[in-house]
Amino acid sequence: MKAVTLRLRLTAGLLGCAVAIGLTGTALAQPVKTVRVWHTETNPASQAAVAEIVKRFEATRPGVKIQAEALSWNDLEGKIMAALAAGSPPELSHGQPVTCAALLQQKLLLPIDDVVKAIGESNIWEHYKKLCFADGKWYGLVHASGTSLMIYRKDLAKKIGIEPPKTWDDFVRIAEKLTIDENKDGKPEIYGLTMPGDNLFINILVGEMMAANGGKLFDEKNRPLFESRQMLETLDYWKRLAKFMPPGWEGHGYLDTFSNLYGQKAALMYAGFGRGASLIEQYAPENMRNTETYDVWRKPHGPSGNAPASQVDEETWMLFKGSANPELAKEFLAFFYKDENYIEYIKSVPIHFFPITKSLRNSPAYRDIPMVKRWASWLQVQQEDLDKDQARPTLIIDWEDLTNKPYLLQILGSGVLRDMVLDVAVEGKPAAEAAKRGQQRAEQIVRQAGFAKW
Amino acid sequence: MQTRGLPGLLLVLPALLLLATLTIYPVGYGFWLSLHAKHSLFPQQAFVGLDNYIYLWHDPEFWESLRIGLIYSVSTIFLQLVLGVAAALLLHQSFFGRNIVRGLVLFPYMIPTVVAVILWKWMLNNQFGLINFGLVSLGISSEPINWFGRSYIMASLILVSVWQFFPFVLLAVLARLQTIPTELYDAARVDGAGPVARFVFVTLPQLASVLFITILLRSIWMFTKFDTVWLMTQGGGAERYIRTMPVYAYLRTFNYYEAGMGAAVAIVMFLMLVAAAATYFFLFRGEDQL
Structure with a gap:
């Protein structure tokens, strides 16, 4: 009897195993x-x-x-x-x-x-x-968004008695005041401003500067407006700002500009983003990791504009x-x-x-x-x-640009705007000359993309 | 006769097919693409004939990339040769630890390009780089140099490229040096030749064949070099000052999204290399020892 029971148990056990293996196999399959x-x-x-x-x-x-x-x-x-x-x-x-x-x-x-x-x-x-x-x-x-910020050294601004800038002229004066050369050797210990020279960030900045200067990048026929008064003023603004940036700034990427800021080599950052707060918390001296040292301003507007504008990363x-x-x-x-x-x-x-x-x-x-x-x-x-609806994605001035101007992707990638800025701010070319060359290149890109209606 | 040739043809057919698939088809497709206005992202394309080539002829960016590419390739090839030959001559001498040094000197050529470039970018960084620290500490420079700005980025690129690729020249030259019969040097000594004369009249002629092929290969590789140049520009903005032709072809294709124009740049580059190689072979056609 015992032997029969054992046999039955073994058989049941084997059957159970077989079923279990079969089910697992099905699940795996x-x-x-x-x-x-x-x-x-x-x-x-x-x-x-x-x-x-x-x-x-x-x-x-x-x-x-x-x-x-x-x-x-x-x-x-x-x-x-x-x-x-x-x-x-x-x-x-x-x-x-x-x-x-x-x-x-x-x-x-x-x-x-x-x-x-x-x-x-x-x-x-x-x-x-x-x-x-x-x-x-x-x-x-x-997925989430963050707007481009003007980050400044609040402690230094307080010390010198600086008010937030309203216009580009105000800002240039502030950059000059915050360029600190204590030993007067012509090599500032702290530069007034740090800006990245890489293509994406210059595109971001030119886009928001044009918006803040009441300009547009393209007309309704998709013709570039790179020789417009607003663009020439924007290029001239870059030239004025470049005087207060560290030498070789055109070689700086975004993270370099942050390290200039928290490394106390620069007092202002034109194109910072919120994630920089984490960098400051990680790398700035401990007593400086706060908004009493690093705070933000709304951005100034240009001579032909009347309201601030920023880029939104989204x-x-x-x-x-x-x-x-x-x-x-x-x-x-x-x-x-x-x-x-x-x-x-x-x-x-x-x-x-x-x-x-x-x-x-x-x-x-x-x-x-x-x-x-x-x-x-x-x-x-x-x-x-x-x-206030004053933040736009890169190169978007009017919301309709997003659907009406699909060639903006090519303009962004081509580096036309970056080259115009570098021609003026680094090479020292007149704004009109750089703009003329940029205009020709941009026209070719729009034509090649099949959107030229002029 | 024809029947006897058929098996031979069948035997080489796989190799020919492989060659056609891997070499002729891509070049042919590249040429075909260069005759089109083709967005890189989207399927539409329009036949434009030679318009892309005509555009490039009038395109200052194209000529600038050619100029930059020539500066980069000629200077790096020259420096690689000088450094490679000098290092090979040195490592051909007997000294303690020679084998270890021979192994170590190949290190730059063995590490991946991306690692080499990151390494140098850290060392050249103007905030925390070792090189700037050394220059400032030694009083050679009063402030850190931005090696990736307009003024220095080409020099930095040349430095990194020469460091990375001179071991190839070294390896080729050292291998040849070891096969030069010592009798030639003995005979030169008997004739009263000093070290310089022995180098000029014995070593250099013996190295001619290996230098011929090394120069050819390095010229092709440096003129078409993409990865080192591209990686040097990532994260900074002075890319336009080292925008060589391969980088320009890439930008046209993947940043301007103009696949046809990018292909045209690549085809022009290909034709230039073919012409340069043909000229090179033509100039040295009489040199039997090569």
Whole structure:
């Protein structure tokens, strides 16, 4: 009897194992659906936040794999281009608003209205509805935004008795006053200003300066306006400012300008962003890591303008036509924007990432983030830029430019504006001569892109 | 006869197909692309004939990139040769630890370009770089130099490139030096030749063949060098002062999004190299020892 029972038990055990193995095998064989997600937040904290959100999402959706990849700014456009050419775009990618507009114009994007519906359209700040929105549909949704800031040494400004600048002339005078050469050897210990010389940042700055000077970059026929009075004044402004910048400034990248600022080599930074607060907290001397030392001003306007303008850094999420799992990608995106997940992302760079949802921005959880409290004045200036609608994406002067001028992507990449600035501010060429050359190059680019209507 | 040739043809066919696929097709496609106005991102394209080439003929940026490219390639090749030959002569001598030094000197050529460039960018940084620290500490410079600004970026690029690639010349020359019969030097000594005369009349003629091929290869590689130049400009703004032709071709394709124009720059570069190589071979056609 015992032997029979043992045999029965063994048989049952073996059957159980077989069933278990069979089930496991079935589970293992279940096809995994992959959603590829490309984003431009390469800093470790943001990558960790994305990884955490991915982990949470995957836990709710067995059989779905989110393959998130952080790409540098410089790689992104090329990689998107190659993926599109190869017919295997990712489901989701960040992209600059001009990129989103250009891809939308080519009908390469899918609408993401379902995501907006899940978030609640009324829960999204008005500002973000102007980007990549066409025919009543959303094609791009900003992941978070931050406006370009003028960061200054508040301690030095107080000491010298400097008031915030209203106009470019005011600002040049301030840059001169903050250029400090204590031993009078002609080599300042602190330069008045630091600005990056790389292509993207000069484009950002020229765009916002033209807006602050009442100018436009292109007319309605898409003809460049690089020889306009406003542009000549802008170029002249660069020339005047260059006198107060460290020698060789044209070789400085964005991070170099920050190290000039927190390394106390420069007193003003024209194109800073909120993420710089983290750099200051990490690298500035301990007693200087605060808004009493580094604070922000709203930017001045030019002689032909009457209001400040700044650039807003706000890449949109784009959903690609022809990708393998767009529906799952939308589900992931809706999950990403849920307050409890979104805050993880926002917290990774809190002074640069403005949440696009009202629910999160107004929540105690957001307002209680320690850095948000510490750098409140930086956020206040950004809020003002956005609320007054004085912040635009790179090279966008009027919101319609986003849809009407898809060639801005080429203008940005070509370096035409950067070369004009360097011709004047570094080479010492007259503004009119540099502008004439820039005009010719830009006209050729617009023609080549097929948008010349003049 | 024809039947006997067929197996031979069949045997070389795979190699010919491989060559056609990997070499002729890309060049042919590049040429075809250069005859079109083609956005790099989007599928549309329009045939424009030689318009891209005509545009380049009148394009100051193209000529500037050619000028910069020539300055870069000629100076780096010259310095690599001088340094490579000098180092090879030195390492051909007997001294303690020679084998270790021979191994170490190849280090720059072995490390990946991206590592080499990052390394140098750190060392040349004007805020915390070792080189500026040394120059200021020794009183050679009163303030840190911005090696990546307009005035110095070409010098920095040449420095990095020579450092990285001179071991190739060294390796080739050293290998040849080791095969020169010692009898030639003995005979020269008997004839009263000093070290300089022995170098000029024995060593150099013996190195001619290896220098011929080294100059040819290094010229092609330096003229088309992209990675080092490109990496040097990342993160800073003085790119336009070292915008060589390969970089310009890249910019036209991936930043201007003009694939046709980018292809035209690349084809012009290709034709220039073919012409230069043909001229080079023509000039040295009489040198039997080569």
